[in-house]
Amino acid sequence: MGILLLLCFSLIISFSSGADTIYANQFLSGNQTIISKDGNFELGFFKAGNSSNYYIGIWYKKVPFNPPTVVWVANRETPISDRFSSKFKLKDGNLVLLNESNTPIWSTNMISTATPASVVLHDDGNLVLLYGSSSSTPIWQSFDHPTHTFLPGSKLGYNKRTNTSHVITSWKNKEDPAAGLFSLEIVQNTKRYALKWNRSVEYWTSGPWNGRFFSSLPDMAVPYIYNFSYIDNANESYFTYWSTNHSVISGMFLDVSGQMQQQTWKESSEQWYLFFSTPKLICDVYARCGAFSICNQQTSPFCNCLTGFEPTSQSDWNLSEFSGGCVRKTKLNCRVKEEKPEFIVSFVPVKYLPASHENEIPSLDESACRRSCLDDCSCDGYSFFLERCRLWNNENLNNISFVFVSDDSTVRKFELNIKVASKDIQHPINDIHKKNDKEWFFSSVLFFL
Incomplete structure (x- = not known):
């Protein structure tokens, strides 16, 4: 398969001691980062391209790209200009980003203020907020608030109890991770998901789930490193997937072009390889080039x-x-x-x-x-x-x-x-x-x- 370039972003990184947890008396600032236990993912401040703005995000630690590939962004709509005077910390039971003026510009927004609290970056790329022991059920997790990447082990679906959906949204452009025009989401009561322009015009659909794969994605049936599953019960309806080889780095990325791209990192060649993309042609993306x-x-x-x-x-x-x-x-x-x-x-x-x-x-x-x-x-x-x-x-x-x-x-x-x-x-x-x-x-x- 052809080699596909992912979004690349200019990041300034310093390697931490390897800690994967932020406790109540700690914070990240400047070049400080945390790294998941087995070194799969890293979290810290990054700068996108030539922009002067900074964001808190998660990227692949083991992919030797410089700059590396970002998979999740916290403050995608509200950047900061000085990472050294900003703090990413726990405050009143929430994970909070304070800007240069010590003003909260992003938070997990949980009502409870229970303590002690901690936040852990897991090896699947999930950032979780915990109250109590490390084995407790997460109070908040980044998998429930995806940005432009659908990681293995996460869910793309609809919560019937809370009437909320997991929606993947493209970046605005290569230097701005704010929500763009393209989204991927489950279509309620249909067992299929769709790509949409401006959250309204559907320009591609997976087709219905047939028990093994979506009808418009026969490549899913080809023996490879992925297993796919669709769950529909009284509480939720969601699609998920996972890799049969945990050492393989992979992800599903909604590119700024409006294409959804399933890609796998090949360490031997140090390249990303395309498993499938939808729609297959960029010009099949609705209104990709705009008027006139x-x-x-x-x-x-x-x-x-x-x-x-x-x-x-x-x-x-x-x-x-x-x-x-x-x-x-x-x-x-x-x-x-x-x-x-x-x-x-x-x-x-x-x-x-x-x-x-x-x-x-x-x-x-x-x-x-x-x-x-x-x-x-x-x-x-x-x-x-x-x-x-x-x-x-x-x-x-x-x-x-x-x-x-x-x-x-x-x-x-x-x-x-x-x-x-x-x-x-x-x-x-x-x-x-x-x-x-x-x-x-x-x-x-x-x-x-």
């Missing part, structure tokens, strides 16, 4: 703006965060309308026509359809197919992706014409007859059905 952009699996980067458009945020695109999409290079003046707009035709084969039909106007011919869009300031494009006029805006133009179709293909095709200023389109002089500098044009994209 096209996803092309064959290019690098795979997201590119349509003709006459540019990234909404170039800094986000530099971090492979494309979901903000693109904007016109030149803002259109809605008060200027030409009687006979021309077409700039740039045929781009794509798939994923937005599903909504609320924008259909069946009675118009193509000329009237074009004029209707041109006269409507909220219209960003139109299509005319099977005698039906459809008007589009940026809210339903955020899921265009490139597909290769042979010349003898029998698939039906139509053009999606998008408004763009003529000055931002490169074209041969004979392609159009420009009448004045205020003329608008439609950039045309070809859809395949």
Whole structure:
């Protein structure tokens, strides 16, 4: 299988004495860390990429990457700027992160303040808060509050008693572990899980559990190092997995691209290997490139703006965060309308026509359809197919992706014409007859059905 790069983050690390526990009279600060008993995981402060922000997180201790791979983040939404004056400690029976001003910015938020309390980092990557002896039942555990990683031994499911779900959420980008647009969660009462965009649009599903594997993941049935299980009882419904070889380092990561990637670390080659990824193609991730952009699996980067458009945020695109999409290079003046707009035709084969039909106007011919869009300031494009006029805006133009179709293909095709200023389109002089500098044009994209 192909080698897949994981998210890498710039961390400043000092090795601790090997302690795996924080007691009531102790705290972590600066370069201090704790390490699980057998050295599988490490917890401490880290900095993501070139960002100046710091976070408390857990990473693989035995993976010799520098920087290492983070699997859990505590304060993913509330970073700190100075790790040396911040403290990660037990306070009033809770695990708390205090920032530079000694203000709590993250806590386990348990109501009880029982003591003595301790927090232990286990060799499965689970951080647990205990009241009393080390053998007591955890009061709080990081496995119940996952971020972007689904570790072996943890649960992805739904608690029927508390009406709460375990949800895996991607990072915002490679330098910001705040919750991104993509999530993995169990679909209640269906024995399946799904990848969602913005916690609402489902763009991939595992299919139902058949007793051995999910129907959309036949690779799970292939003899390997994993065992899978789905539990459904009166209290909870959840999916879990574990490795038959405890010396193997593995995890399931929801990448910033929106793909869920099951990967295994091979110590002999010092590389991560892909077991499976879902969806298999990045361009199958819903709205991966945002509005007025096209996803092309064959290019690098795979997201590119349509003709006459540019990234909404170039800094986000530099971090492979494309979901903000693109904007016109030149803002259109809605008060200027030409009687006979021309077409700039740039045929781009794509798939994923937005599903909504609320924008259909069946009675118009193509000329009237074009004029209707041109006269409507909220219209960003139109299509005319099977005698039906459809008007589009940026809210339903955020899921265009490139597909290769042979010349003898029998698939039906139509053009999606998008408004763009003529000055931002490169074209041969004979392609159009420009009448004045205020003329608008439609950039045309070809859809395949």
